[in-house]
Every structure is written in structure tokens, then in C-alpha cells.
Amino acid sequence: MWSPLPGRFVLLVVLVASTALARDSERSGVRTLLLSEHPDDATHRVYVAGQVVTSLRFEQPVDAARTRLLGWGGRFEPLGVVGQKVILEPLRDLASDEGLPLLVTLKDGTEVPFLLRPASEDDGRKTDQQVNVFKDPESYDAMASTLRRVKKEARVLREENERLRQEETSEDHALAALLVKGSIEQTPFLVARTLMAVDEDAKIQAVLFRGKGKAAVVFKVTNLHAHNPWSVQRVRLTTLPGGSERTAAVRATAPSFAPGASGVVAIVTDGSAFAEEGRLTDLFLEVYRHDGLRTAFVTLEHRLTGE
Template identity: 60%
Template sequence: MRKILPPWSVLLLHFVASAALASEREKLSVRPILISEHPDDETHRIYVKGQVVTTLRFDRPVEPENTKMIGWEGRLEPLSVVRNKVILEPLHDLNADEAIPLVVRLVDGTEVPFLLRPPGRDEWARTDQQVDIFEDQESHAALRAALTQALKRNGALTEENERYRKEETSEDHALAALLASGAVAQTPFMIADHFSGKDDDAEVDATVFQGKGKAAVVFTVKNLHAENAWSVQRVRLVTKDSSHDRAIAVRATAREITSGGSGRVALVADGSAFVDDGMLTSLWLELYRHDGLRQAFVQLDPALIAR
């Protein structure tokens, strides 16, 4: 059994976490914005991330001399305009409360205001890599982009609803909910190991459980950040040798842990997850927090399911 977050490995974990973000950056994120003429409509947000290029693509040329950001110095590279495109590149991540105004002037005199913001925590506020902006809402390109976006969201919601339906009747999710609530005595698990560690933003205690045909891990997280909330972005369970993804049930006591607060994240893996090509294998359990960094990892051995 390998320990997570021992003091000597905190820095290594952050280096590994940064590398893990590369695959996320390679996924192209494109979304459309239809410009409304209604004066009460909210200024559109553009979600930017440090050292990731964001391109705003308009349906007509942009005037470079009248396209400006306010208070960008030290936060972004100078913007550049190439015909109908505005190119932005933050030097580093913006703070959660930062908002940088941007006004783009088109050749027809139209001025379009935006706010540059760090990515939000919900699914629709991911980092923007390309934003297609349409002033003519009735154009073929605008209508096609809006339809594509609507179909994508509908498909994602359908998948999410199906996942929730399956989780309602899942034994593993029920066990994870009991573990997260602290009702260990109501589960078939026994403690196999316990260890802890911390970095600048969080202190993590982890308890590994063994059971007949199942294994579990409970993370107790204390948020040490002075301002930002802590939450789980994603969890990965992969085979140690072949890196094949495995299913895992996840339950948490809260969606977010506020500054100074604590919460639990419980995870349950079925014994079938340990089988790879007919052989028992060890698994890596990885916990990624809200900013994409890998907060913790645990090696789970097949012996955990043999009780």
C-alpha cells in the first residue's frame, strides 16, 4: 500500500498534476455567443486560463486601434487582432474575484463588451479556447452554431440524467453515501490503512477500507485556502500497468468545502475493477480538485477485496 501526500512528495504531486492537465488542454473548447441588442442583457463572460490562448472569432473584421482591455497589465500578454479575430493569452490564472473588461470594436462601429473571468466550477464555464461571436443572429452560421450547442447540452443532460438514474439503484453508491456520512459500522468494510498529508491549500486524511469483493477510500479534506472553496473536479480509477479506466462510486458530504471548513469524499470500487485481462491487478486512485490539480493518489492492491 502506498501513502498519499507524505510531506516529501507534495511538490512532486503538483508537478505531476500540471502534466496531467495537458490532456485536458488538448480538448478543443469552442462555444458560440449571439450578440443581443437588448440593453439590459448581461455582459458576456469569456473564461480564460493562464498560458492558454483564447481566440474570439467575429463574423466581421475588428478595428485593432479601438479594441482595448482595462487593467490587463501584468495579467495578460498584449492582445492582438488578426482580421476578425482577437487573441488573448493570460500570463497566469486570474484570481476568483478578478474580472478584466474588454471592449471590441467592429468595422461597422459596433462595440461589444466582455468580461474576462477565470473558469467557473460548473460544466458550462470551462476554459474558452475559441469563442465564435455572431452579431447577425439570423445568419446561417449563427443558427447552425446555436443548434449545435443546444444539441450538445441536451446530450450532456441526457447522459447526466441516465447516470443519476443508475446511481439511485447502485449498491456501491449507497455504500459510498454511508461512508461519507461516517456510518462505517453500517457497511461491510474494515479499516486497512490510514495516512495523511497536506499542501498549502488543503490537508487530507485518507482511510483505506477492505471488504469482501469491494474496496473503499474515504478522504477527509480540510480547506486551508484563505478565500477559495475546495471541491472535486473528477476522480480517476485506472489499472496500474495498462492505465485502463475503471468505474468507481463517489459520494461527498458537500459539493464545496468553504475556506476553513472540512468535508468527506467517499469512493467505493467493486472487485471486478481489479481484473485486467483475466488477472488481478493493482489500481491507481486519483483525486483531482477544482483547479485541475491532482490533490491525492492511492495505490489499491487486490488483497483489499480478498477478505
């Protein structure tokens, strides 16, 4: 961990991850599975993560005596069956090539086979926090769950389209793109400070930039993990000490950095973000990596903008 620096610029990057999941990622862990939509797929995938509870919710009670997880051998908490739910919790992440069979038997004798696989954000396999399983697609619960899923997907698409539209005309996103490419001379920024830190998962060089009416931070990341890609899940910018949310432009050289590979993440914020209640204030920038854990946080003093 880097300790706070004296002087005008303060930068603290923590490479020991602390738990802080985004609200959106929590909601995205709920999905609907209609068995009739997959008649040729006898085994249904469920994506799990270490120390994260996954529940399977059915239309009728589950027969606990005939529901079993095969080959779990100390890698899961004991299987839980409560009414219409099956509760799963891996003690650790599954290896990328692991798949454990789960057979759920309902009270009417219906057997539903599942294959538990490791979640992977980079392959689009998000952790299932709850899977609503329906046999009859025309039942009230099935249609209501499907409607919620469709509405959510439509909302996500609208938000993504709006985000892309705004980025097309955003000066801050254009500056972030130049920083990612290393074209610093084409921006109004000057290097204020550079720091390095290394842990078992990544090596990060953090470069703090001073600009005219803007501030920026560039993270040069080398992924040291043997198997997992590294990527940014979200960036959070708030005022100090008020905690009011502010926006920032984020650009990266790639959606994710493969094991052993390096990449750059650039973050730019406008000087107006430093204003709160008629005065200038400092900002607190937090970076959350692919698994939802906070990998870096930066204190940006308003002097970085030259004001």
C-alpha cells in the same frame, strides 16, 4: 509528497498539483454568444483563468488598432488580434472582485464591449477557451454554432439522467454514502491504513479500506486556501499496468468545501474491477480537483478485496 509504502498496501497522495485536464472540461470551454439575445446587456462577460488562452471569434475581421484591453497593466500577455479572432491570456488568475474592460471594434465600425471576469467552477462560471460571437442570429455560422450548443446540452442532460438512474440502484454508491457519513459499522469495510499530508492548499487524511469483494478510499479534506472552494472534478480508475478504464462510486459530503471548511470524499470500487484477462491486477486511482489539477493518486492492490 508521500513516498510508496512497503508491504501489501501502497498509497501515494500528491498535494503538489500536476496539470491534467479532463477531455470533457476542454470541450465545455467553447460557447456561443448571440449579441441580439442580450439587447439590454451592453457589456458581455468573458471568464478567464491564469495561463489559459481565451479566444473570441467574430463573423468578420477585427480592427486591431481600435481594439484594446483597459487597465491590464502587466496582468495579461499582449493582446493578440488575428483576422477574425482576439486572443487573450492572463498571466495569473484574476481576483474574485476584479473585472477588466475589453472593447473589440470590428472592421465595419461595430463596437462590442466585454468585461473579463475570473472563472469560478463553484459559481458555474467555467473558463472560456473560445467564445463564438455572432451579431446576426440567422446567419449560417450562428445557427450551426447554436445547433452544436443545443445538441451538447441535450447530450449532457441525457448522460446526467443516466448517471443518476444508475446511482439509485448502485450498491457501491450506497456504501460510499455510508462511508461519507462515517457509518463504517454498516459496511463490510475494515480500515487498512491511514495517512496524512498537508500543503498550502489543503490538509488531507487518506483512509484505505479492505472489504469483502470490494475496496474503498476515504479522503478527509480541510480546505486551507484563503479564497477558493475545494471540490472534486473527476475520479479516474485504471488497471495496472494495462491502463484499462474502470468505474468507481464517488460520494462527498458537499459539492465543494469552502475556505477553512472540511469535508469527506468516499470512493468505492467492486472486486470485479480488479480482474483483467482472467487474472487479478492492481488499480490506479487518480483524483482531480476543481481546477482540473491532479491532487491525489492511490495504488489499490487487489488484496484489499480479500481475494
